[in-house]
Amino acid sequence: MPRPNTDTRAEAMRIAAELFATRGYEQTSLAEIAAHLGITKAALYYHFRSKTDLLRSLVDPLLDDIEALSTDLPADPRATLEAFFDTCYRHRAVLLGLLRDVAVLNELQIVDRIIAFRTRLDAALTDPTPAGRIRAVVALGGIQDSVILFNDDPTLTTTLRTEAVNAALRALNLPT
Known part of the structure; x- marks a missing residue:
């Protein structure tokens, strides 16, 4: 056929x-x-x-989107977190796939790239103190985890975005 x-x-x-x-x-x-x-x-x-070439074709758009976000950040922390959520949500299947096989990050040689843009996002969201950096890691990690853990229920998307961003703002000690 x-x-x-x-x-x-x-x-x-x-x-x-x-x-x-x-x-x-x-x-x-x-x-x-x-x-x-x-x-x-x-x-x-x-x-x-x-x-590996197929995997790279899936991962590169995610990395490009997050890198673009981390170099052209919105001025408002809420807008930054919402943009981060939207990027993670758009690429949720790829994120889940990477989580299932973390070793593939080394195979693709992208660990340093991921750390670099996460560091830029951390710095844009909070002060450079250890406590501030930890809050940023919790905020951004919480958004990623929310997207991955609740990816199978499309009816939650709007609620999920609002709640994840509000929780991230609270982790950063910022008003919701």
Whole structure:
């Protein structure tokens, strides 16, 4: 049966993100992704040189979005936290996939990049004291955790955003 006219690369990325989020990167094979697409593994190699290349195609947009946010921050902490939430929410399947296989961060050689933009976000949200930095880590980590832990209920999105941002503001000792 011929495949419908679709963007195979984009569909492969969508399926890979779902499988990585539910099973993890290491536990998901290219053959499995190809089977979900209804194509051969060789046909999938036409779009991605390797499984790592496929993963990078998923992770790079997340990193680019967060890096852009961390270099062009809104002046208001609430707006910064909301933008961070929105970015994390948009890429929640990728975040969950990375959480399932943290070792892949080293494979992609992105740990330093993640630390750099999180440090910029921390600094923009609070004072540079150890206590201030800890509050920022709790605030941003809480937002990421909320997006990951509640990613399966789309009816919560508006409430989730409001509550996560308000909790982050409280962690930063800022008015909600």
